[in-house]
Amino acid sequence: MSVLATVADRRRTSASLVGVSLAYFMVLLDTTALAVAGPSLMSTLHTGVVGVGWATTSYTLALASTLVLGGSLADRFGHHRVFAWGVLGFGAASLACALAPTLVVLLVFRTLLGLFAAGIVPSSLGLITALYPEPRARGRAISAWAAISGAAMAIGPVLGGWLIAVAGWPAVFVVNAPLALIVLLLCRTRVAIPRRARALSWLPHLGLAATLAAATLAITQAGQRSWIPAVLSGLLALGLGYATAAADRTSRAPLIPGALRGNRAVWTAFGWGAAVNYALTTVLFALPLLLDTATGVTLLPMTLLVAVNPLITGRLVAAFGSLRPIRMGLTAFPAGLGLVAVAMADHDRPLLLGVGLLLCGLGVSWTLPALVGFAVDHAAAETVGSVGGILNATRQVGATLAAAVAGATLTQHAGASAAFPFVFAAAICALGLGQALVTR
Template sequence: MGISLAYFMVLLDTTVLAVAEPSIMTSLHTGVVGVGWATTIYTMALASTLVLGGSLADRLGAYPVFILGVIGFGAASVACALSPTLAFLLVFRALLGLFAAAIIPSSLGLITGLYPDPGPRGRAISAWAAISGAAVAAGPLVGGWLIAVDDWRAVFVINAPIALAVLALCRTRMTSTRHMRAISWLPHLGLAATLTAATLAITQAGQRSWSQALLFGLVALGLAYSTAVIDRTSPAPLVPAALRRNRLVWTAFGWGAAVNYALTTVIFSLPLLLHVTPAAAGATLLPMTLLITLNPLVTGRLVAAYGPLRPIRMGFVAFPIGLTLIAAATARHDQPLVLGLGLLLCGLGVSWTLPALVGFAVDHAAPEVAGSVGGILNATRQTGATIAAAVAAGVLTQNHSSGGTAAVPFLIAAAVCVLGIISATALNPSRAKGSPTGPAEQGPART
């Protein structure tokens, strides 16, 4: 329960902030790009350090890394609430991302250690996703209520008592395996710098500052190449050797990025487009968020009966249809039924794909790299979220100044999900190489 509550806290912080965007813009005198950075700097810090968090969980043990992350997350949340300017908020949001990067992979590592058999582990992961997914549903509603009582600062204060509850529930030390391997800091710094430059390039492109976008894009490419070169000669590369050529696991990482791209596009964009109170914005998102909370338990049964690929494919079919309906509703306005149906389909898209692809990745990786799998999977997911927020902020800012349609971010996300269904349909795990043989490959139920 404590493990899931910690992940609940991390996700709650993201979804609560979505409905707080208009309040932050008013209080800190910033625009869409400013609140875009409040989102992207968190996901950027999270994405760039999740691999490091997974490596630390493997080396030091998942339990101490988990506890440190929870303590730091609670403290950084209070600092965010006390931020007097946007600059201070961005600094403390980055710290939140760093501590979240310690929580997420270590929590998955703890679950893997507690449930070594694939069957019980799959059910535990589904329950973890369902309990944690409650944050997605609760976030907009709780955020709307908190903002009505006080202002946007209250949405950060709520994390402090949750962190204390997690520490109380997890006060008994849990056994976690340590794998003594070195950690090389330079590749991790290179990854963070690459993601920062790429986000700046996307933001500038969205504002049609093409020369600066080109400059940051070239810097990002240079940093990416340098990081890859350094990582190849590193005694402790970002990606363990056991995962380097594992095509199935890397496919799951790509699916995770696509899911978070689509989800972040909806959560970030809609509160800015609806022009309603935070509480009303939270209520509008309920068709999607409630399904994200409740449906993972059904997904767990689907995975047990048919294997993970079927719900993954179902989700990537539902997602682009839902995003297209949301695009139509936002473009023409006053279409609540179309918007609600689109949100329902997006909720199915997340709740079918995400638990299944997490189980798919864990099943096709060696147990000794479970922490790294959790770190890399969530890093790619947060990279997708970072890019989505940067693209949506840039596009919405440009559309507002030029009178363009608000549907563009959702249509871009739909195209990303189409790529997901193409790859999931073409995948045949029984013919793929580079994954360990195990229960996930022994019968038709896992294909």
């Protein structure tokens, strides 16, 4: 192969990596930019905190319940094809969200956004694995992917706040359409990944979606102190969960491939992902509802680190392995959440809030890139698509539950009610740290 051909291949590989990263950036931007739109949504669509919560959870719920299916579809029909259709559908559904005249219509198209995002996320990890088969190069690529996509954390709240001020909350969705076109142009070169003729079974996937929806409804009803509907929804979630597990055991295409069922290391990474996303979503969802200031600027100590620090995390992983940055992140996150909780209980502590958000940013940026690499390194090559789907599904389950809990408990803007979501998230991260300390 000539030098020119090698350079051209590297440029195509780099362009594809940028495109894949921008696609995940787009998926995250949709959540982080909307996080500051709560007050605008409440005023224009005549809804309350619970309605804003459902605007968030309808997206994360659909994404969480279909990410495993997205990974299976990528393995079966091709990662590049599923990725491209997901990006195209995401851009179109975003424009539909911008035109939504009522909360109900917005929830319908937010759900569609989640479904298309479920095609993007697991296939993007599969594409990176194919583009960078060597572990060290793949680790650096995953860090770059995390840094570019993590920039959505920094840009999202600030950009969202500016767009909302200029044109209202619909502008948050319009920006996704040109981004989708740029991604399709960058990723126009097909990446060859062997397909696996896996069967698909729809019943377990539908059962998972129904279980998560019932659990979210139960949490929301409990927060409104509607105890009878909360208990009934909780019992329904338990029944649906049991039925889904039973259907999955007899399915010809189970949600969890056999090669992953006994893989303790990979499941540990899934748990870490759920804990980190729970904590991150708690901050992104709760702060805009509690603060009357420019939330996007307030979040910068956290979001800027999420955008920049993953590149350093990649070097840490290369030098010390994945576990050390995971432990560092799961130490920093609960400490930061504790400081945020104290600051929210007493609004006159901006310095304490800033330090807490800084520690939260270190927690996210140390943990997420490392645990992705940890999961991929401990999984068989033929299960990469499923690993990407399940890992992001568990992360979105954490995000969905966090939005539901925060929306249900934020009945006051000061004192214990304001601090509770952050304290609870800190406890969840502390449990993750305990598991990380005993993992070898």
